[in-house]
Amino acid sequence: MSRGYVILNNWLSSTLCIGALVGTSLACAQTTEAPDRSLHSIEMTLRVVGGGSSPVLPGSRATSILLELQLVPGSIVGRPATAPILSRVVNDGKADVIELELLASEIARFASALSAEGATSGLQVHPSDTKFARIGTFAYEPGTRKTLSAGFKNPGGVDDLVLVYFDRPCELRGASKDRAGRTVEIEATIRVPGFHWLLVSAAPAGARRVALAPPISGVVLLVERASPAERVYANAVYRWSITYPSSWTVDSGNLGFVKISSSVDQALCGIHSREVPFRTVDEYTDALERATDRVVLARRQISLPNDVIGNDVLTRILGGGKSRRIYTLSDGRGFAIDCETYDKDWDRLEPFYDRIIRSFTLGK
Numbered sequence: 001m002s003r004g005y006v007i008l009n010n011w012l013s014s015t016l017c018i019g020a021l022v023g024t025s026l027a028c029a030q031t032t033e034a035p036d037r038s039l040h041s042i043e044m045t046l047r048v049v050g051g052g053s054s055p056v057l058p059g060s061r062a063t064s065i066l067l068e069l070q071l072v073p074g075s076i077v078g079r080p081a082t083a084p085i086l087s088r089v090v091n092d093g094k095a096d097v098i099e100l101e102l103l104a105s106e107i108a109r110f111a112s113a114l115s116a117e118g119a120t121s122g123l124q125v126h127p128s129d130t131k132f133a134r135i136g137t138f139a140y141e142p143g144t145r146k147t148l149s150a151g152f153k154n155p156g157g158v159d160d161l162v163l164v165y166f167d168r169p170c171e172l173r174g175a176s177k178d179r180a181g182r183t184v185e186i187e188a189t190i191r192v193p194g195f196h197w198l199l200v201s202a203a204p205a206g207a208r209r210v211a212l213a214p215p216i217s218g219v220v221l222l223v224e225r226a227s228p229a230e231r232v233y234a235n236a237v238y239r240w241s242i243t244y245p246s247s248w249t250v251d252s253g254n255l256g257f258v259k260i261s262s263s264v265d266q267a268l269c270g271i272h273s274r275e276v277p278f279r280t281v282d283e284y285t286d287a288l289e290r291a292t293d294r295v296v297l298a299r300r301q302i303s304l305p306n307d308v309i310g311n312d313v314l315t316r317i318l319g320g321g322k323s324r325r326i327y328t329l330s331d332g333r334g335f336a337i338d339c340e341t342y343d344k345d346w347d348r349l350e351p352f353y354d355r356i357i358r359s360f361t362l363g364k
Contacts, residue, residue: 046094077118302357
C-alpha cells in the first residue's frame with residue numbers, strides 16, 4: 001500500500017477521516033461558538049494497540065513508532081503533496097509535544113487556495129483567496145517503514161481529530177456524503193488564523209458531524225499494529241490491508257478474491273474487491289444478500305479503521321453453516337468480507353473472525 005494513499009487521520013480519505021467529501025460548502029460568517037485562539041502546540045500521548053484495538057502485550061514488541069506529518073494544501077481531503085514537514089520517533093505511553101509554531105512558516109508557505117482536488121470534492125471557500133492545508137498524520141514501524149494505521153483522538157479516545165491550518169478567519173458549513181454513503185454535516189467557525197482541531201463525532205441516524213473542537217489540553221495518537229501472533233496481508237492493487245492468525249494461510253492468486261484459511265481449524269475468510277455500480281452501502285448489501293441458500297439472522301452497521309462504515313450481516317447457511325459478511329464501498333469499488341464455517345465450529349472461530357474483520361483497513 002503506497003504512502004500516497006494511506007493518509008492516517010481516521011476521518012480523511014476515507015481521508016478526511018470522514019472519507020472523500022462530496023458537495024461540502026464553506027462560507028464566511030460569524031457565530032458565537034468558536035474559540036478565539038489557535039493552537040501553538042500539540043500535547044499528545046501515544047497509545048499502541050493490537051489488531052482489533054486489543055492491547056499490545058508488554059514486551060511483545062517494541063512500542064515506538066515513526067511519526068511523520070505531511071500536508072494536503074488547499075483541501076481537507078486527498079493525498080499529501082509535500083515531503084514530511086516533521087519526522088520523529090514517538091514512544092508508547094510517553095507524553096510528547098509537537099511545537100506547531102516551529103512548523104508554522106513552512107506550512108504557511110505550502111498552504112494554498114482551494115485546489116483542483118478540493119474543488120472536485122465539492123468544497124467551496126469564501127473568500128476565494130483563503131489559504132489552508134490539512135496536516136496529514138502518518139505512522140510507520142521504525143527501521144522497516146511498514147505503514148501503520150494511526151490517527152489523533154480526543155482525550156477519551158472516542159472521537160477523531162483532524163488538524164487544519166487556516167491563514168484567515170472563515171466559517172465551514174455543508175452537508176455531504178462520505179464514501180460509505182453516510183451523511184456528513186459540517187458546521188465550524190474559524191475566528192483566528194492558525195492551527196485548529198476539527199472534531200468528527202457521531203450524529204443521529206448514522207450521520208457524522210464535523211465541528212470545531214473545544215479547547216483540548218491533550219490528545220491521544222492511536223496506532224494499531226499486528227500482535228506477534230498475527231501477520232499482515234496488504235493488497236497493493238485494491239489498497240487494503242488485513243491482519244490474520246500467523247498459523248493461517250493466504251491465497252492471493254486472484255487479487256480480487258483473496259482467501260485466508262486454515263484447514264486444521266475449518267476456517268475460511270474471503271475478501272472480494274471489484275468495481276460496482278452501487279452508490280450506497282445499503283444498495284450494495286441488498287444486491288448481494290438475495291441468495292436463497294442462507295437466512296439473514298442480523299444486520300447492523302460496523303465502523304472499521306480509517307472511519308470506514310459498512311454493513312455487518314450474520315447469516316445461517318442452509319445445510320449446516322454460518323457466515324458473517326461485511327460490505328463497504330470506496331471510490332466506486334465494493335469490498336465484501338465473507339467469513340464462514342460449520343455451525344459446530346462457529347463459537348470457536350467467531351472471535352478470530354471478528355479480529356480479522358475489524359483489522360480491515362482501506363488506504364486513504
